[in-house]
Structures are given as C-alpha cells and as structure tokens.
Amino acid sequence: MPEPRPLRTLIVDDEPLAVERLQILCADIAGLEVAGTAIDGAGALRLIDETAPDVLLIDIQMPNVDGFAVAEALQERSLRPALIFVTAYAEYAVEAFDVAATDYLLKPVGQERLARAIARARAQLEGPPRPATASPWITEFWVPHRGEITRVMARDIDFIEAERDYMRLHVGARSFMLHQTITELERKLDPDAFMRIHRSVIVRKDRVTALRRTGGGALELHLRDGRQLRVGRTYAGDARAFIRG
Amino acid sequence: MSAEMPDVPVAHADRRMAVLSVFVFWALYFVLNTLRAVLMHSPNQLDMMLRRGVVVAGGIAVTFILYALLYRFEGKSMRTMLTIVFVSALPASFLYALTNFAVFYLVAPMASSIEEMEKMRAENIGMWSVLLELAVNWYFFLAAWASLYVALSYAARSVHAERRAVQYRAEAQTAQLQALRYQVNPHFLFNTLNSLAALVLNHRTGEADRMIVNLATFFRTSLATDTTDDVALADEIEIQRLYLDIEQVRFPDRLAVEVDLPPALAAARVPSLILQPIVENAIKHGVARVATRVTVAIRAAASNDVLRLSVENDAVGPAVGTGVGVGLRNVRSRLETRFAGAASCAYGPTPAGGFRVELTMPLQFDA
Numbered sequence: 142m143p144e145p146r147p148l149r150t151l152i153v154d155d156e157p158l159a160v161e162r163l164q165i166l167c168a169d170i171a172g173l174e175v176a177g178t179a180i181d182g183a184g185a186l187r188l189i190d191e192t193a194p195d196v197l198l199i200d201i202q203m204p205n206v207d208g209f210a211v212a213e214a215l216q217e218r219s220l221r222p223a224l225i226f227v228t229a230y231a232e233y234a235v236e237a238f239d240v241a242a243t244d245y246l247l248k249p250v251g252q253e254r255l256a257r258a259i260a261r262a263r264a265q266l267e268g269p270p271r272p273a274t275a276s277p278w279i280t281e282f283w284v285p286h287r288g289e290i291t292r293v294m295a296r297d298i299d300f301i302e303a304e305r306d307y308m309r310l311h312v313g314a315r316s317f318m319l320h321q322t323i324t325e326l327e328r329k330l331d332p333d334a335f336m337r338i339h340r341s342v343i344v345r346k347d348r349v350t351a352l353r354r355t356g357g358g359a360l361e362l363h364l365r366d367g368r369q370l371r372v373g374r375t376y377a378g379d380a381r382a383f384i385r386g
Numbered sequence: 387m388s389a390e391m392p393d394v395p396v397a398h399a400d401r402r403m404a405v406l407s408v409f410v411f412w413a414l415y416f417v418l419n420t421l422r423a424v425l426m427h428s429p430n431q432l433d434m435m436l437r438r439g440v441v442v443a444g445g446i447a448v449t450f451i452l453y454a455l456l457y458r459f460e461g462k463s464m465r466t467m468l469t470i471v472f473v474s475a476l477p478a479s480f481l482y483a484l485t486n487f488a489v490f491y492l493v494a495p496m497a498s499s500i501e502e503m504e505k506m507r508a509e510n511i512g513m514w515s516v517l518l519e520l521a522v523n524w525y526f527f528l529a530a531w532a533s534l535y536v537a538l539s540y541a542a543r544s545v546h547a548e549r550r551a552v553q554y555r556a557e558a559q560t561a562q563l564q565a566l567r568y569q570v571n572p573h574f575l576f577n578t579l580n581s582l583a584a585l586v587l588n589h590r591t592g593e594a595d596r597m598i599v600n601l602a603t604f605f606r607t608s609l610a611t612d613t614t615d616d617v618a619l620a621d622e623i624e625i626q627r628l629y630l631d632i633e634q635v636r637f638p639d640r641l642a643v644e645v646d647l648p649p650a651l652a653a654a655r656v657p658s659l660i661l662q663p664i665v666e667n668a669i670k671h672g673v674a675r676v677a678t679r680v681t682v683a684i685r686a687a688a689s690n691d692v693l694r695l696s697v698e699n700d701a702v703g704p705a706v707g708t709g710v711g712v713g714l715r716n717v718r719s720r721l722e723t724r725f726a727g728a729a730s731c732a733y734g735p736t737p738a739g740g741f742r743v744e745l746t747m748p749l750q751f752d753a
Contacts, residue, residue, distance in 0.1 A: 156636050229577045249579050
C-alpha cells in the first residue's frame with residue numbers, strides 16, 4: 142500500500158508555548174506535516190493563501206482576527222482546509238459546529254485525542270465531498286463529555302429528556318448533557334425521525350415498539366430497549382396517529 | 387414544635403430583675419406601713435410589725451406563684467399577657483387577703499383587732515365582705531407587679547430581638563462576602579496547564595518547575611484565603627505578581643508588569659484578592675486582545691487616610707464592550723459590603739487609550 146500523502150497542517154495560536162506544544166505533538170503523528178505556524182488570524186489567512194493547507198489547528202481567542210473570523214473568511218474561499226479548533230473554552234462548541242468544524246479539542250489536548258481529530262480530518266478530506274444541499278435537519282451533536290467534546294449522531298439517539306436548562310441525550314446505556322431548550326432542539330431535529338411526546342421528552346420514532354394504556358389511564362410508549370416513556374396529554378393524539386401509521 | 391413556631395427560644399424577663407422586683411415591692415410596702423405606724427404613734431407597734439412581716443412573707447409567696455404562672459406564658463402576645471395579668475391577679479389577691487385576714491384577725495388577735503371585729507359584728511358586716519374589700523385593695527398591688535413583670539419581659543424580648551438582628555446582619559454580610567469570593571477562572575487554569583504541558587514536552591523542566599510552584603502558591607492562596615478577612619497590601623500585591631508571572635509565561639513578549647508599592651503602605655490592610663478580578667481583566671481585555679506589548683501597572687498611594695489602588699494597562703486595541711463586567715461589579719459589591727460608603731471603584735479609558743481601574747478605601751493598619 143502506498144504511503145498516504147502527508148496532510149499539510151497549519152498551527153495558529155497567539156501563545157508561543159501552545160504553538161510549540163502542537164508542533165511537538167504533530168511531529169509524532171504519521172502522515173502529518175506542519176506547513177507553518179501563525180500567531181493570529183490575519184497571519185493565518187495569509188499563510189492559508191500561500192500554502193493551501195489540508196488541516197487548520199486553530200485557537201479561538203486571539204487578538205484582532207479570532208478563530209471564528211478565520212472560519213468565516215474560509216467559507217468564501219474555494220479551498221477549504223479541515224478546521225480543528227484547539228481552545229481552553231468548552232462553551233464555543235455549538236458555534237464551532239455551525240461553522241462546520243471537523244473537531245473541537247480542549248486544551249491541553251492529549252496526543253491520542255489529537256491523532257483522532259487528524260484521522261477524522263483525513264477521512265473527511267479523502268471521503269466523498271459533502272453534498273451541496275445538506276439536510277436541513279441536524280445530524281450530529283457536539284456535547285461536552287468527561288472533559289472532552291464528543292460527537293453524538295442524531296441517528297444514535299433513543300430519546301431526549303429535558304432536565305432544567307439542559308437536555309439529556311440518551312444513547313443506549315449512555316447519556317449526554319446538552320445546554321439547550323427542548324423547543325430549540327425540536328426545531329433542529331428531523332420531524333420524520335423524531336417526535337415530541339411530552340412537555341419534556343422527544344423520542345426517536347424508529348425506537349418505538351408499542352403504545353399502551355396504563356392502569357391509571359395514562360398513555361405510555363414502549364421502546365425497543367424495554368424502556369417506557371409517559372406520553373403527555375397534549376401529545377396523546379400525535380402518538381396515536383404515529384402508531385396507526 | 388409546630389411548623390409556625392420556629393426553633394427560637396422564648397426571651398424571659400431577666401430572672402434576677404424579676405426576683406428583685408418582688409422583694410422591692412414588698413419591702414416598700416413593709417417600710418412605708420411601718421413608717422406610717424411610727425409617725426401616727428399607733429399602739430402595739432412591735433406586734434403589728436411582726437404580723438406585717440408574716441403577711442409580707444405570705445405576699446411574697448403569692449407573688450412568686452403569680453411569677454411562675456406568667457413565666458409559663460411568656461412569649462405570648464401583649465394582649466394575652468395582660469389578660470393573664472388581670473385575671474390571675476384576682477385569685478392571687480384573694481389568697482393574699484386571706485393570709486392578711488388570718489394573721490391580723492384570727493391568730494391571737496390583738497386588742498385593737500378584737501375591737502374592730504366587734505364593731506363590724508355590731509354593724510352586721512360579715513367576714514366575707516372584709517375579705518372582699520381587702521382583696522380589691524390588693525388586687526391593684528398584685529396587678530401592678532404582674533404588669534411590671536410583663537414590661538420586663540417585653541424589654542428582654544426586644545433586647546433579644548435586637549441582638550438577633552445584629553447577629554443576622556453580621557451573618558448576612560459574611561454570607562454575601564463569601565458569595566462574592568473570587569473564583570479562579572477555569573480558562574486560566576486550562577491555558578496554564580497547556581503552557582506547562584508544552585514546557586514539559588519541550589524538556590524545559592526548570593521553567594515548568596517554576597510555573598508549577600507559582601501555580602500551586604497561587605491556588606493555595608486564592609482557595610485557602612478567607613475572603614471575609616483582610617490581608618496586608620504587600621501580600622495582596624505579591625499574589626497578583628504570582629498570577630502575572632504565570633501569565634507572562636503564556637505571553638512572553640506581550641506582557642510587562644510594573645508595581646509601585648511605597649514601603650509605608652506595605653502593611654496596610656485590604657480585603658483579600660480585591661485586586662484579582664481587576665488584574666485578570668487587564669489580561670483578558672488588554673493583553674489577550676492586542677498583539678503588541680502591554681504593560682500592566684499596579685500602584686498604591688495614600689493621602690488623608692485614604693488608600694488608593696490602581697490597575698492600569700496601556701493596551702490600545704479595538705473597543706470592547708463598555709458595560710461593567712462581572713469582575714468589576716463583584717469588586718464594587720465587596721467594597722460596598724465591607725466599607726459601606728467609605729470606599730469607591732472608578733474605571734475608564736486613559737488618555738493614552740488604555741484602561742484604568744482605581745479603588746479607594748479607608749487606610750487601615752493592624753491595631
């Protein structure tokens with residue numbers, strides 16, 4: 142098998158030590174080549190035009206032109222490197238997702254996590270180009286999980302439950318917390334795949350196996366994994382219509 | 387204990403005061419009546435005095451019964467207490483009248499008493515009406531003492547309430563100061579750990595070691611400090627230096643630090659970590675936002691018993707939000723809570739385009 146073409150990578154951070162660290166970590170990743178470094182967004186854009194890199198490892202908070210400004214400037218360019226944010230701030234993940242970033246790494250990032258992000262960038266670059274008319278519905282979520290930003294695919298979610306200001310995404314035996322309101326979330330989800338069954342619950346339709354009435358007269362949805370979810374009174378009609386098909 | 391009644395102890399009238407008032411009341415009666423007998427040259431003064439003494443002892447006993455009753459109901463409303471006073475004074479005064487009657491008229495009556503009794507019998511006045519008259523006279527005496535007791539009880543209650551209010555105020559202030567406590571910015575920690583990781587990866591162990599020590603000292607100081615306490619200004623500035631030293635590793639070419647602390651002010655007392663949010667802002671809104679070299683200057687001065695602390699940065703960059711950040715609001719609230727109107731927090735752009743925050747507070751030294 143031929144050696145894969147090295148990924149040309151730019152490192153952008155306003156802290157010299159942060160740049161240095163990524164340089165050292167990148168040196169240990171096979172098939173990766175650091176094409177240059179910049180200490181601010183303006184310098185990054187100049188370098189991108191000069192070197193046409195494949196991957197951009199970029200900080201968010203920088204003087205003058207910050208990481209998001211660079212991401213926006215890139216949208217107008219034809220050659221778009223895979224964007225990987227590297228930051229101490231976990232709270233920009235949703236915004237990063239909106240600018241179609243490939244990954245979101247939290248400082249200080251470990252060697253193994255960085256390698257995974259690079260692998261994802263490679264898969265994206267070598268895979269089929271993204272369709273121009275992408276689905277208007279959200280297909281994945283970026284959620285903070287154990288000190289990392291993790292990607293959760295919408296197709297893996299069994300159901301979603303509101304907990305105060307957060308939404309709990311249930312994926313098999315695991316769950317992830319997302320800072321969002323249920324209404325916001327409902328609007329982003331494909332209505333063919335998801336349905337609201339309660340003031341605080343959204344369920345993935347293909348997980349539903351039955352609709353039953355409990356002894357108390359309330360409606361209950363049964364999921365594939367055996368879980369039972371109460372159906373809110375205002376959503377009872379929708380649930381019945383769905384079961385009837 | 388019922389739900390409406392919180393677990394608050396009832397304030398009782400001062401016990402010594404109450405007991406003393408009983409004795410003073412009856413002593414006064416004893417002295418005044420004896421004095422009257424002397425002045426009026428009444429017969430059998432010694433015998434009368436002896437009997438009066440016994441009656442007073444009985445009176446004291448009756449008053450203590452009244453005391454025990456009122457004590458049980460203390461803490462009830464003024465209306466209830468006064469009702470109890472005027473109702474309970476009735477049987478008390480009757481009991482007393484009975485004692486009085488027995489001592490003066492029944493037990494080995496004196497000649498004058500026998501005369502009086504015969505006169506009453508002649509006028510067809512029964513024993514009961516004598517008792518009643520005595521009881522009515524003494525009713526007011528006993529009611530007066532009981533009212534005094536209620537007054538003492540209320541005085542105790544208000545003192546108690548006042549003490550509690552003072553205590554609550556102090557507790558509220560402590561709680562507020564704790565809530566306003568400086569909390570280490572997590573981004574500072576993660577960025578610093580990132581710098582540290584870079585130093586380690588690059589085998590710059592000496593620098594890494596120094597940074598670890600600085601970070602540990604900074605955290606120990608900021609986590610362990612009781613922010614309701616004051617610290618010496620020199621210590622406060624020292625921890626800011628530590629913080630700035632750590633930031634200088636992150637921004638080696640972009641941060642310069644200047645400190646001006648006159649030796650005479652080194653021991654001045656200031657609220658601990660009061661400068662931290664301001665210095666942190668100088669990094670966040672000054673140094674981190676502009677690519678050029680920024681000087682952060684901390685200065686202390688005093689005049690007329692007022693201490694002035696200023697933090698200034700000369701970062702000239704794109705204008706950032708004009709609102710007061712959480713940090714500055716916090717500093718302001720802490721000063722307000724600690725010094726009431728005697729402190730201030732002013733801030734604004736400098737003529738050169740940088741930013742300056744100035745705090746004033748009373749100049750205090752450890753006693």
